[in-house]
Every structure is written in C-alpha cells, then in structure tokens.
Amino acid sequence: MDEGLRSELGKQGVFTTTLEDLYNWGRKNSVWPLQFGLACCAIEMIATTMSRYDLARFGAEVFRPSPRQADLMIVAGTVTKKMAPQVIRLYNQMPEPKYVIAMGACAISGGPFKQGYNVLKGIDRFIPVDVHIPGCPPRPEALIHAFMTLQRKIDEQKLTGPNRPRHLIADAPSEFPVPQFGEHDLVPPSNPKVWQPPKTARS
Amino acid sequence: MDYSAHLFLAVFLAIAVAFPLAPLLLARLWAAKFSPPKPGEQKNATYECGLEARGDSMIQFKSQYYLYAILFLIFDVETIFLLPFAVAFTGLSAGAFVAIMIFLLLLVEGLAWAWMKGVLTWK
Numbered sequence: 001m002d003e004g005l006r007s008e009l010g011k012q013g014v015f016t017t018t019l020e021d022l023y024n025w026g027r028k029n030s031v032w033p034l035q036f037g038l039a040c041c042a043i044e045m046i047a048t049t050m051s052r053y054d055l056a057r058f059g060a061e062v063f064r065p066s067p068r069q070a071d072l073m074i075v076a077g078t079v080t081k082k083m084a085p086q087v088i089r090l091y092n093q094m095p096e097p098k099y100v101i102a103m104g105a106c107a108i109s110g111g112p113f114k115q116g117y118n119v120l121k122g123i124d125r126f127i128p129v130d131v132h133i134p135g136c137p138p139r140p141e142a143l144i145h146a147f148m149t150l151q152r153k154i155d156e157q158k159l160t161g162p163n164r165p166r167h168l169i170a171d172a173p174s175e176f177p178v179p180q181f182g183e184h185d186l187v188p189p190s191n192p193k194v195w196q197p198p199k200t201a202r203s
Numbered sequence: 204m205d206y207s208a209h210l211f212l213a214v215f216l217a218i219a220v221a222f223p224l225a226p227l228l229l230a231r232l233w234a235a236k237f238s239p240p241k242p243g244e245q246k247n248a249t250y251e252c253g254l255e256a257r258g259d260s261m262i263q264f265k266s267q268y269y270l271y272a273i274l275f276l277i278f279d280v281e282t283i284f285l286l287p288f289a290v291a292f293t294g295l296s297a298g299a300f301v302a303i304m305i306f307l308l309l310l311v312e313g314l315a316w317a318w319m320k321g322v323l324t325w326k
Contacts, residue, residue, distance in 0.1 A: 066251050086253035092245040093253075167241055174241035 020159050028059075028154040031099070031147075034070035034090065035063035039077025041104040041137040048140040058147055067093040072150070074143075075129075078106035078113055079120040081186050085178045091127045092175040096167030099154070101146050102129045105136045112136065125190035127176050128166075270322050277310050 006016055037045055049055045049063065064070040067090045079087055091100065102123050105111030110121035123129060130153060131146045138146075157165050166172045176194065179186035190197075250256040288295075288303050295303075317323060 067253075068251060089245055089255075090253040092243065093248065093251055095246070096241050172241075175243035175245050178245070 023159065024155050024157060027097070028151040030062075031058075031060045031072045031150070031154075032062045032064050032070050033060055033072040033074050034067055034094065035065045036073065036090065037076045038079060038083065038087075039104075039106065041076035041107070044137045044140055045074055045076045045103065045143060048143045053140040053144060055144065055147065058144070058151065060147060067091075068095065070094055071097060072099045072101065074101045074103050075107040075123045076103045078111065079123050080118050081120055082118070082181065084120045084123070084126065084186060085181065087123060088126050088176055088178045092178070096174075097165040099130045099150055100127055101131045101133065101143075101150060103133050103143060103146070104138055105134060108132045108134065120186070122195075125195040126179065127191075128194055270317065274314070274317055274322070277313050281307065281310050 001016060001018065009016055037043075047053060049061055055061055060072070071094065073087075073091055073094065075087065091098070100123070102108045106113060106119070107123050108129075110116070110119050113119040114121055120126075124132070131149050133142050133146045135142050154165075157163055159165075159168060173193075176191060177188075179188060181187075248256070284303065284306065
C-alpha cells in the first residue's frame with residue numbers, strides 16, 4: 001500500500017495495515033526463548049527476565065523448557081566441545097521460524113577460553129546467529145538491546161523476497177549437521193555452509 | 204418459553220465439546236496452511252533434551268510392589284471413614300458404632316494378614 005495514502009487515511013481516522021505487518025508484529029512481540037543457560041552469562045540472562053530489567057516488557061518472559069515451544073535460542077555462555085552437539089541438536093529441534101542470540105564473548109568467539117583445547121570458538125561455526133552480543137558477561141541492558149535488535153530484524157522480514165524468514169525459503173536446510181565428539185576436536189570442526197574462516201588480507 | 208432441563212444439558216454438552224475442539228482444529232488448520240514445518244529426523248525425535256535417546260523404554264520393575272499399593276489402600280480407606288466417624292462420634296447410636304467397628308475390623312484384618320505373611324518386613 002502506498003505510504004502517502006496510508007498517512008492520509010490515518011489523518012481521517014482510518015487506519016490500515018497489512019497482513020504481513022500484523023504477522024510480524026505478533027511474531028516480534030511474542031518471542032519465546034529457550035530456557036537454556038550454559039555458564040555465567042545465564043545469570044545475567046536470568047537477571048534480565050526478573051523484575052528489575054523485566055524482559056516481559058518485550059513479550060519474551062515465557063522461557064520454554066522445551067525446544068518444541070521455543071523460537072529463540074539465547075546461547076548464554078561458554079560452549080564447550082562436549083556441549084556443542086547438544087546445543088546444535090536443541091537448535092535443530094526448535095520449530096521454524098527460529099532465531100539465535102549469541103550472548104557474551106564465549107558464545108561469539110570462545111572469549112577468555114579461546115585458547116583452551118575444549119572450548120568451541122563461537123557457536124556461529126555451526127548454527128546461523130542473528131545477533132551477537134559482546135561482553136563478559138554482557139549486562140542485562142546489552143541483552144535487552146540485542147533483543148530489540150532481533151525484534152527489529154523480525155519486523156523487517158518481508159514474507160516474500162530474499163529477506164523472508166528461513167521457513168519460507170524452500171531450499172533452506174531444516175536441520176544443521178551435528179558434529180561428533182572426535183579424538184582431538186569436533187568432527188567436522190565447523191559447518192562451512194554457515195561459517196568460513198576469516199581471510200586475513202596481507203599487503 | 205419453558206426450558207427443558209435436558210435441552211439445557213444437551214446445549215451444555217455441545218458447547219463443552221466444541222469449546223476444546225475449536226482451538227485444536229484451528230491450530231491444525233493454521234499448521235497446515237501457514238507453517239511449513241521443515242521436518243527432520245532430529246526435529247521429529249521423541250526426546251527433546253539435546254541428547255540422543257538410547258536404550259529401551261520398556262524397562263521392567265518388580266510386580267511385588269502391588270502389595271504396598273494394597274496396604275496403602277487399607278489406610279487410605281480407613282482415613283476417609285475415620286474422620287467423619289470421629290466428627291459424628293458423640294451423636295452416634297450404638298448400632299452405628301458397632302457397624303463402623305466391624306468395618307474397621309475388616310480393614311485391620313487385611314493389615315494383620317499382610318503382617319503375618321511377612322510383607323511388612325523390609326529386607
């Protein structure tokens with residue numbers, strides 16, 4: 001619908017909307033996160049949901065203990081290589097459309113444990129991450145900011161076109177391969193369809 | 204217009220059935236129409252805690268536990284009847300008192316039988 005006509009109608013007291021706007025409005029205001037914490041970031045995540053920071057204002061207070069009912073995975077904390085297959089399997093079990101917030105330095109890169117033999121250097125090596133939050137741990141304000149960023153992202157997703165949600169793309173994979181716990185590392189160490197090692201440009 | 208009690212019940216029954224069925228049908232319709240489920244082996248898996256299910260769900264347990272269930276029933280029934288009996292005790296006739304005592308005797312007899320059989324000895 002033409003934006004000018006819409007504002008003109010609005011001045012006359014006739015409010016119009018589209019099904020897409022309503023759909024996205026409903027989606028972004030009722031995001032149900034998976035009740036799932038890995039390390040100290042989870043404490044900040046808990047604080048975010050409690051009365052002082054009150055994530056319920058954004059419609060996301062319903063932390064679901066089952067991936068079947070959740071549509072947002074907040075990877076809150078260090079992902080060890082022992083834990084990574086479980087995280088990815090949980091992500092696979094969530095229904096579409098689903099989103100991921102990688103919370104804290106560990107979840108986005110391995111953080112202070114990056115040199116450790118047992119820590120996955122960022123969950124984005126295996127599953128697509130929508131919002132990354134730096135910080136060790138990020139304050140609840142940072143998580144709320146990430147959440148608002150995600151809401152904006154959901155709101156901008158058209159139901160048609162290249163920016164449509166993943167579940168409307170027919171050839172998007174339904175599941176991401178779960179790595180096996182190998183002798184020295186996860187096998188494979190990353191999913192090349194999701195993550196490529198950054199290329200260092202040397203001049 | 205006069206209301207028939209049975210008509211009211213019929214209407215009530217119809218609404219009671221329709222009320223839970225309607226959201227279920229709507230959800231089914233919505234799922235069929237709007238949500239491409241992108242099913243997969245893991246998404247359809249029974250166990251949903253991130254771990255793979257292993258082993259068999261058909262585990263066995265000792266059937267002797269039914270004795271504890273029966274013994275529990277003795278005390279359960281006894282409690283249900285003892286409380287009103289105690290409340291109404293002062294106003295009871297002698298016949299009612301004898302009747303409840305016989306009833307309690309029957310229950311205690313079951314307990315005594317189990318005791319003599321050695322069920323109450325934990326090894």
